[in-house]
Amino acid sequence: MPFYHKLGKIPHKRHTVFKKPDGSLYYEQLFGTIGFDGMSTNMYHEQRPTQVKEIKGSYNARPKIAAEHNIKSYRFKGFHIKPEPDYLQSRKTVLTNSDVDIVLASPQQSTKDYFYKNSDSDELLFIHQGTGKLRTHLGNLDFKYGDYLVIPRGTIYKIDFDDEVNRLFIVESRRPIYTPKRYRNYFGQLLEHSPFCERDLRQPYELETNDENGEFLMKVKKQGQIYDMIYASHPFDVVGYDGYNYPYAFSIHDFEPITGRIHQPPPVHQTFETDAFVVCSFVPRLYDYHPDSIPAPYNHSNIDSDEVLYYVDGDFMSRNDIEKGHISLHPAGIPHGPHPGAVERSIGQTETEELAVMVDTFKPLQITEDAMEIADDSYHKSWLDH
Numbered sequence: 392m393p394f395y396h397k398l399g400k401i402p403h404k405r406h407t408v409f410k411k412p413d414g415s416l417y418y419e420q421l422f423g424t425i426g427f428d429g430m431s432t433n434m435y436h437e438q439r440p441t442q443v444k445e446i447k448g449s450y451n452a453r454p455k456i457a458a459e460h461n462i463k464s465y466r467f468k469g470f471h472i473k474p475e476p477d478y479l480q481s482r483k484t485v486l487t488n489s490d491v492d493i494v495l496a497s498p499q500q501s502t503k504d505y506f507y508k509n510s511d512s513d514e515l516l517f518i519h520q521g522t523g524k525l526r527t528h529l530g531n532l533d534f535k536y537g538d539y540l541v542i543p544r545g546t547i548y549k550i551d552f553d554d555e556v557n558r559l560f561i562v563e564s565r566r567p568i569y570t571p572k573r574y575r576n577y578f579g580q581l582l583e584h585s586p587f588c589e590r591d592l593r594q595p596y597e598l599e600t601n602d603e604n605g606e607f608l609m610k611v612k613k614q615g616q617i618y619d620m621i622y623a624s625h626p627f628d629v630v631g632y633d634g635y636n637y638p639y640a641f642s643i644h645d646f647e648p649i650t651g652r653i654h655q656p657p658p659v660h661q662t663f664e665t666d667a668f669v670v671c672s673f674v675p676r677l678y679d680y681h682p683d684s685i686p687a688p689y690n691h692s693n694i695d696s697d698e699v700l701y702y703v704d705g706d707f708m709s710r711n712d713i714e715k716g717h718i719s720l721h722p723a724g725i726p727h728g729p730h731p732g733a734v735e736r737s738i739g740q741t742e743t744e745e746l747a748v749m750v751d752t753f754k755p756l757q758i759t760e761d762a763m764e765i766a767d768d769s770y771h772k773s774w775l776d777h
């Protein structure tokens with residue numbers, strides 16, 4: 392997160408004596424990425440964060456691949472992913488490559504019995520349905536429909552849902568997730584032409600500090616394996632921290648669309664970037680205002696990126712027969728474009744209510760067995776007139 396945040400109590404100087412009321416020391420930990428070169432946070436624990444009591448075992452959470460090589464466009468019916476009680480078990484990877492996993496989940500229950508840490512990936516959770524609270528060792532964030540939650544790798548968290556009906560679209564990224572560099576100045580501040588600014592980004596506000604000993608189960612994801620680790624001290628025991636590396640929230644409803652006299656290209660919708668993929672938000676907006684403009688997109692050849700669109704709400708102007716929770720995959724190597732009739736239908740339209748999240752990956756995506764179960768196998772022929 393490219394701006395400074397401070398929560399709880401911290402000493403005046405880094406790496407100096409910081410005493411508890413009883414005279415003993417708090418334990419400092421640097422929580423950083425990209426070695427010591429990326430963003431980092433300096434935090435202070437009640438107890439040493441290294442007290443592993445037992446490693447109970449592990450299981451393989453890597454998805455099973457159904458199509459390693461693919462040149463076919465697909466539609467996946469995301470809401471056909473079945474709800475499951477447990478948060479981690481409910482997560483189904485549908486598309487994957489060595490940089491990214493694209494995951495659908497419909498968890499029914501909060502994480503009661505364990506803490507979770509993904510040490511492989513930053514996680515981007517898009518909340519399609521549900522409300523609740525993301526609880527982390529660096530503070531808490533409330534979430535609701537339309538929120539992106541950016542959770543840097545290594546963040547220890549639990550997720551509390553208010554009820555059983557929840558739908559999440561998740562991107563797990565082996566590359567750090569940032570806001571687009573072109574929208575930031577030399578100092579990292581978001582510029583005036585950025586479609587959002589720091590005011591729209593919500594920082595953790597509520598630090599849970601527990602000074603407890605016992606047995607605390609933490610499920611740690613590493614190399615696609617989930618390890619059950621028992622810690623001897625409560626993982627949420629931070630009394631304070633400051634720095635740049637922490638989870639944050641951004642609502643898609645706070646994304647200010649960039650519009651023009653003629654069709655604007657997809658990069659105007661960009662919300663996040665990595666060096667392996669981009670994330671874009673398509674939000675309700677006014678259409679192009681040139682008298683002869685065609686609001687529907689032109690056909691385009693995304694020769695070197697796979698395009699994934701997750702449809703959230705509204706009518707998606709360029710597609711026929713698309714519903715909430717559907718995912719379209721338009722693979723690299725072949726052009727795609729509006730469905731038959733969509734260009735003509737768009738002329739003269741003045742606005743759209745569409746809401747969608749797009750992920751364009753620079754490496755091709757593999758299709759998993761879970762995805763094939765919700766796949767529409769005839770979608771690739773949907774551009775034919777008859």
Ligand SMILES: [Fe+2]
Pocket residue numbers: 691698721727
């Ligand atoms: Fe496209």
